[in-house]
Amino acid sequence: MNRHLQRLSATALTLLLLLASIAYVVVPTPAQAEPAPTGPYRIGTGFTPPANQVPDEFEVLSAGFWPNELTWNKDTEEISWGTLVYDWDEIEFIFQLMSAQPANDYLVGTIEHVLTRWYKWQVIPKNAAAWAGMSAGARAKKWRGWLNNYASNTSNAYQGTGFEILVGEKQGYKAQGFEHDTKVSGDNKVRPDWGLRTGAENYSHLVEAKSGNWDIDEIRSRYELAVETGATKLDVYFLKPPTQKGITGLEELAAEYPGIESRFFVYPATPKRVVNPNTYKDPPDESGSGAAPPSGPGPTSPPGSLVAGGQNGADSPSTDAFSNSPDSPEEAAEAQEMTEQLARDNGYASPEDAEMTTDQLGGVDFSTLELRYVSDTYDGGVGAGVDYAYSVDAAEGVETAYGGRESAQLAADAFFTWLALPTDTFWVNLNPDEPDRIIDKEFGTTDAGRVLLEADLGMKKIVADFIHPDTETGAEYWERLRGETKCISMRQWIVPKTAVVKDGGDELFILDAPLEVKMEGEYLESKGVGGTAGCSGQATADTEFNEDVYADMILPKVEKAVNTAPEFADLRRVYASRVAAEWYRLRSETKTTAYSDIIGSGDVSAWPARKDWDPKDVFDAYVESYENGEFNVERRTRQGDYIVTTTYIYGGVTFFDVPSRSVDEGRFAAEHPNLGTAVGESMLSPTVEDGAAEVWLGGRSTERPLWDPLPMPASPLGNPFFWALSTLPVAAWLAVGVFLWRRPARPVQAPYAGVTGPVTR
Amino acid sequence: MSAAVPFGPPPPQRPRGVFAAAYLLAGSGAFWLAAAIATLFAIPQYERHHSDLAQDPSAGVGVTLLLILFATGAFAAAGTAVLLAVFDAKGRPAARVMTWILGGLAVGVALALLLLDPFTATAWHRGLMIGASVLTLVSTSVVIVLLGSRSSGGYFRGVRWARMAAARAAYAARYRPVPQYPQAPPGWTVHNPPPAPPVNLPQPFAPRPPGPPHRPPSGPPPTESGWGRPG
Numbered sequence: 001m002n003r004h005l006q007r008l009s010a011t012a013l014t015l016l017l018l019l020a021s022i023a024y025v026v027v028p029t030p031a032q033a034e035p036a037p038t039g040p041y042r043i044g045t046g047f048t049p050p051a052n053q054v055p056d057e058f059e060v061l062s063a064g065f066w067p068n069e070l071t072w073n074k075d076t077e078e079i080s081w082g083t084l085v086y087d088w089d090e091i092e093f094i095f096q097l098m099s100a101q102p103a104n105d106y107l108v109g110t111i112e113h114v115l116t117r118w119y120k121w122q123v124i125p126k127n128a129a130a131w132a133g134m135s136a137g138a139r140a141k142k143w144r145g146w147l148n149n150y151a152s153n154t155s156n157a158y159q160g161t162g163f164e165i166l167v168g169e170k171q172g173y174k175a176q177g178f179e180h181d182t183k184v185s186g187d188n189k190v191r192p193d194w195g196l197r198t199g200a201e202n203y204s205h206l207v208e209a210k211s212g213n214w215d216i217d218e219i220r221s222r223y224e225l226a227v228e229t230g231a232t233k234l235d236v237y238f239l240k241p242p243t244q245k246g247i248t249g250l251e252e253l254a255a256e257y258p259g260i261e262s263r264f265f266v267y268p269a270t271p272k273r274v275v276n277p278n279t280y281k282d283p284p285d286e287s288g289s290g291a292a293p294p295s296g297p298g299p300t301s302p303p304g305s306l307v308a309g310g311q312n313g314a315d316s317p318s319t320d321a322f323s324n325s326p327d328s329p330e331e332a333a334e335a336q337e338m339t340e341q342l343a344r345d346n347g348y349a350s351p352e353d354a355e356m357t358t359d360q361l362g363g364v365d366f367s368t369l370e371l372r373y374v375s376d377t378y379d380g381g382v383g384a385g386v387d388y389a390y391s392v393d394a395a396e397g398v399e400t401a402y403g404g405r406e407s408a409q410l411a412a413d414a415f416f417t418w419l420a421l422p423t424d425t426f427w428v429n430l431n432p433d434e435p436d437r438i439i440d441k442e443f444g445t446t447d448a449g450r451v452l453l454e455a456d457l458g459m460k461k462i463v464a465d466f467i468h469p470d471t472e473t474g475a476e477y478w479e480r481l482r483g484e485t486k487c488i489s490m491r492q493w494i495v496p497k498t499a500v501v502k503d504g505g506d507e508l509f510i511l512d513a514p515l516e517v518k519m520e521g522e523y524l525e526s527k528g529v530g531g532t533a534g535c536s537g538q539a540t541a542d543t544e545f546n547e548d549v550y551a552d553m554i555l556p557k558v559e560k561a562v563n564t565a566p567e568f569a570d571l572r573r574v575y576a577s578r579v580a581a582e583w584y585r586l587r588s589e590t591k592t593t594a595y596s597d598i599i600g601s602g603d604v605s606a607w608p609a610r611k612d613w614d615p616k617d618v619f620d621a622y623v624e625s626y627e628n629g630e631f632n633v634e635r636r637t638r639q640g641d642y643i644v645t646t647t648y649i650y651g652g653v654t655f656f657d658v659p660s661r662s663v664d665e666g667r668f669a670a671e672h673p674n675l676g677t678a679v680g681e682s683m684l685s686p687t688v689e690d691g692a693a694e695v696w697l698g699g700r701s702t703e704r705p706l707w708d709p710l711p712m713p714a715s716p717l718g719n720p721f722f723w724a725l726s727t728l729p730v731a732a733w734l735a736v737g738v739f740l741w742r743r744p745a746r747p748v749q750a751p752y753a754g755v756t757g758p759v760t761r
Numbered sequence: 762m763s764a765a766v767p768f769g770p771p772p773p774q775r776p777r778g779v780f781a782a783a784y785l786l787a788g789s790g791a792f793w794l795a796a797a798i799a800t801l802f803a804i805p806q807y808e809r810h811h812s813d814l815a816q817d818p819s820a821g822v823g824v825t826l827l828l829i830l831f832a833t834g835a836f837a838a839a840g841t842a843v844l845l846a847v848f849d850a851k852g853r854p855a856a857r858v859m860t861w862i863l864g865g866l867a868v869g870v871a872l873a874l875l876l877l878d879p880f881t882a883t884a885w886h887r888g889l890m891i892g893a894s895v896l897t898l899v900s901t902s903v904v905i906v907l908l909g910s911r912s913s914g915g916y917f918r919g920v921r922w923a924r925m926a927a928a929r930a931a932y933a934a935r936y937r938p939v940p941q942y943p944q945a946p947p948g949w950t951v952h953n954p955p956p957a958p959p960v961n962l963p964q965p966f967a968p969r970p971p972g973p974p975h976r977p978p979s980g981p982p983p984t985e986s987g988w989g990r991p992g
Contacts, residue, residue: 592810592881713805717885726798729839733791737784 039170040237040267043247055268058166061158062273063109063151070114072143074136079118079143081111095119108345109154114147117341121146145327149335152323153342153356156212159271160355163211164193166269167237173207189349190225198230205233209267211355213320214238216249218352223257234262241266243685304390304408306374307701308416308606311385311594316699317685318390318408325366325404332400364686364695366404367569368393370576371411373679373696375507376587378594385594385701387507388580389682391694406610407573413607414448414574418581418655419595420604426578426655428453428615430460430622431491439615442602447609448574452653453618455571459494459517459558460622462567466557473553480549483542488550492519494562494571494653499579502672503662508583509675511663513576517559519551575655582658594701772852773919782907783850785900786860789867790842792900796893797835803886804828810882838867849908852920857908864901871897 038056041049071080079086086094095116098105106113121127134142164181168174178194185201194207206229208222219236226234242250247264254262302319313319326332339351348354372391377384390411395401418426425440428449443449468474478486497516502509562568588596663671678689682698689696716722807828808821841863848856871894874880880887907913 590878590881591884591887713809715806715885716799716802719802722799722802726795726802729791729794729798730788733788736787740780740784 038268040167040265043238043242043264043266044251049241049266053268055270056166056170057272058162058269059274060155060162060271063154063158065111065114070111070147072140074140077139079115086115091115091119105345108157108342113345114150117150117338118143118146145331146334146338149338150342153339153351157342157346157354157356160209160211162271163237163239163267163269164209164355167207167209167267168194170267171207171235171237178205178207184225184229188228191348191353192222192225195229195231201229203229203231205235206231207235207237209237209239211239213240213317216253219250220253221352223253223260223262226260227257232260234260235265236262237265237267239267239269241268241684243681243687245687246685303405304412304697305699305701306371306386306388306412306415309595309598311701314700314702316683316697318682318697318699321686321697322404322408326400326402327406328402329400332402363394363396364392364401365395366392366401366407367566369404369407369411370510370513370573371415371580372510372576373508373698374580374584376584376591376593377506377700378592386584387683387698387700389679389696389698391696394688394693394695409610410447410451410570411573411577413446413610414451414577415581415584416595416598416607417443417446417448417604418578419585419599420601420607422600422602423582423656426452427652428456428654429652430456430619431652432623432626435619435623438619442604444615445608446604447607447611448577449615450609450611450613450618451570451574452655453615455494455562455568456653457618457622458567459492459562461625462561462565463492463554463558466554473557477549477553480553481546483538483546485538486546487538487543488546489543490519490547490550492517492555492558494518496575496578496655496658499658499660501579501583501660501662502668503583503660506587508580509668509672509679510576510579511672513572513579515559515562515572515575517555517562519547519555571653578655579658579660583660772923773916775850775852776910776912776916778907778910779852779913779916780850782860782904782913783846785907786842786849786864786904787846789897789900789904790839790846792893792896793835793842794839796890797832797839799886799889800828800832800835803880803883806883806886838863852917854917854921857913857917860908861905864905867897867901868905871895871901 038054041047041053043049065081069081072078073080077088079091094112098112098116106116122131131139131142161181168178168180173194173196174180176196178196180194181191182195183189183191184195184203188201192203192206193209195203196205198204203226206222206226208219210218222234222236225231236250250264254260254264302313302323304322305313305316305319307313326335339356343349343351343354343356346354346356348356369390369392371388373387373389375387377387390408392401392404421440421442425443428439428443429437430453431437438444439449439453465471466473467477469478481488495516495518497514499510499514500512502511562571584593584595585599587593588599668675672689674690675692678687678692678696679698681687682696683700684698687696687698688694804825808825810821811824812821841859845856845860845863849860874890874894875898878887878891880890
């Protein structure tokens with residue numbers, strides 16, 4: 001009886017699992033949540049943003065040309081546009097015809113308008129003087145920068161107008177009789193985006209649409225306009241979701257104007273470029289590639305975005321901040337001047353009204369920019385790729401930060417360079433005895449290679465500063481040296497020190513990435529300034545003693561300089577990218593990542609050096625200095641003409657290995673309690689970690705554009721049917737095992753027992 | 762219903778090792794079956810992954826076919842493993858040899874999966890496949906060792922001999938002239954009595970070819986042999 005019960009229970013268990021599976025098939029699966037409908041949603045206290053919302057689309061007109069189709073001829077200084085070529089005389093002629101136009105000017109965005117503005121820029125005396133002093137290459141660069149500035153301003157204006165029209169039409173403002181973009185009055189040239197007019201200078205309801213970055217003062221100006229015109233309602237629409245801090249600021253602002261009923265919305269939408277029929281070429285790819293598409297870095301690639309190999313760059317504050325970062329104060333002033341001029345040309349009172357504001361990040365020092373966070377979000381077709389964030393030191397009192405574009409491009413290019421090339425190529429070597437072993441050939445085509453080689457040269461030069469006899473340290477150093485010539489000859493090179501990171505499995509925070517300077521005594525065959533090779537004329541004991549003095553007094557200073565001095569900022573920047581890339585490389589060994597195909601490919605053609613350079617030039621500069629004593633210190637050791645050069649330094653930089661130590665969760669949480677939140681929010685807006693002096697600028701690459709409506713395949717892990725079916729065989733096996741285990745042993749039975757028929761073997 | 766009468770000696774008692782090997786083999790089959798089912802569920806994600814990699818919607822077809830092939834192979838291997846487990850438990854020597862072959866193949870496949878790691882695109886499926894591969898490696902190795910142990914060998918040989926002996930006994934029982942050969946009715950004379958039953962059973966590996974089946978005479982009894990009416 002007991003045996004039958006066991007059999008029965010095992011069978012029942014198996015059947016139960018089977019029935020559960022069948023029941024799941026029969027019972028209809030609950031439908032997955034439908035994407036939220038398109039349209040704006042309220043933000044602020046008490047409002048929850050919808051999940052999985054498909055953005056709307058709005059049309060954006062384009063200028064009559066693309067910046068990359070207006071080319072500058074270095075030799076003739078002519079501007080080509082398709083088959084048309086404009087020399088200076090022709091540009092001047094077009095300028096003179098301007099007054100014959102209906103509005104005494106050409107339409108903003110036309111080729112004629114560009115050329116006349118270029119003419120106007122050229123004839124300004126200070127610009128003409130600067131232009132006269134430029135080389136052909138500098139002039140070409142100047143033209144490119146000027147044109148990009150013009151194009152970005154007009155593009156901003158077109159996008160702003162497109163978003164305003166979307167808001168007005170989809171939200172019914174237009175249908176209700178709101179006026180779009182009209183001046184308040186003849187005297188008041190301010191133009192609200194949408195306004196329901198109640199009098200000559202009065203409105204009852206104002207609407208503001210912000211398609212780009214914004215600051216609280218811009219919103220405040222709309223409140224002021226509402227007060228001024230008697231409006232009691234103000235709606236503000238944002239294309240990009242503000243951060244929580246931004247929302248709080250808006251709510252505080254609204255509280256300052258209790259007489260105005262205000263509402264804040266986010267309207268997710270994506271611009272769709274309408275190609276101007278006058279353009280010659282296809283629109284440039286603006287999907288983003290700071291690290292350059294296969295065709296190479298282009299003027300339209302958002303700098304600093306870790307985007308390559310088919311990935312898409314999501315809109316991010318980092319690319320905006322870098323793109324809008326001028327290279328110098330002069331460039332910033334010039335850009336502002338052009339923005340104001342274009343706004344006036346378009347008939348607006350200010351660039352804000354014209355939606356031409358280009359927000360430039362202030363309060364930071366871009367020279368300290370480093371890639372300090374990277375996250376692998378790629379999980380096999382679910383649409384993500386890489387999240388990343390740069391840290392920048394805060395700099396109080398800096399209204400506009402300069403050099404962000406260049407720094408970010410270097411960091412991003414270096415990241416991909418470190419991924420693409422094998423690690424044994426990450427070395428540079430400045431040794432007068434080895435002119436044929438300066439740098440790996442492929443590595444020598446990249447900016448990362450340039451930075452390493454220049455850092456090697458810079459390290460040798462900075463030693464001269466430390467040991468200069470006129471300095472306190474230098475005097476003491478020379479005093480302690482032994483030997484008649486006080487000679488020292490050694491190899492000194494830079495290697496990574498153990499980096500402190502927080503490796504969270506799929507994400508990496510780089511908390512500290514120090515470098516170390518190593519030295520060892522060696523003797524060269526080449527003759528230096530003193531005319532002897534190495535320290536051949538000096539007793540070995542003296543030379544070794546001198547090396548110890550150097551290691552004790554000078555080496556720590558060199559190492560400190562490498563880790564903190566501005567001259568080595570680029571080296572630290574590319575090294576931080578090296579740490580991030582090494583983590584990404586190792587992670588890609590265990591799973592497929594967005595850039596698995598790039599790793600170890602050896603192909604760095606997509607990330608060529610953005611500055612013309614030749615490793616041989618750096619080597620020649622070093623050899624010249626070595627032989628002529630430019631940075632090898634000369635010291636008069638005797639009266640008379642006897643001069644001895646006593647320091648020979650050579651070495652290199654090697655980034656073969658990246659030792660790292662991951663802090664544990666508890667320590668990370670204790671020492672950086674807000675870092676994770678700050679980095680997460682940096683994907684939306686520049687953020688500061690509470691209590692820290694660093695600003696985080698985040699970005700994201702995605703396998704598909706974020707608005708891609710293609711549904712992702714659902715993971716079966718949330719499917720009970722999957723669990724029932726896949727566990728059924730194992731459950732059945734276990735049930736049979738239990739049954740057999742508990743079954744009483746049967747008596748051994750002879751074969752063929754009870755057989756009555758023919759028997760065969 | 763008459764009680765079954767055993768032929769020949771009983772087979773040896775099944776060692777625990779053989780039982781464990783058979784059970785583990787069936788367990789491996791169960792895991793392969795589970796892995797095959799899970800693989801079928803993972804196909805949409807792999808298809809999407811490879812389509813995205815190639816930026817081509819049709820690029821996922823190849824990997825889909827490969828995964829279906831893989832799942833089919835796993836299904837077949839699982840079925841074979843369960844069958845072999847049953848026959849191993851019964852002591853069939855051929856099943857033991859087949860198990861070794863299957864086990865070797867399974868170990869090879871599991872090692873290849875662990876080394877090549879082809880399922881990296883979908884994290885959950887990769888974890889499952891690694892787990893199944895490790896389990897396969899361990900369990901199949903144990904199965905191979907257990908089936909090769911001395912006690913297992915004795916069991917399989919013992920079963921084989923028992924089966925052969927039983928077969929011979931059954932054969933003999935089937936074709937041996939029954940002791941209760943029909944006797945001549947009273948009054949009848951036996952002229953040619955039937956031959957005496959064989960004293961020795963057929964030797965192993967050299968069985969005597971079976972004679973024609975015994976048939977009862979259908980016509981009148983022969984006059985020169987057998988029995989007939991008294992004259």
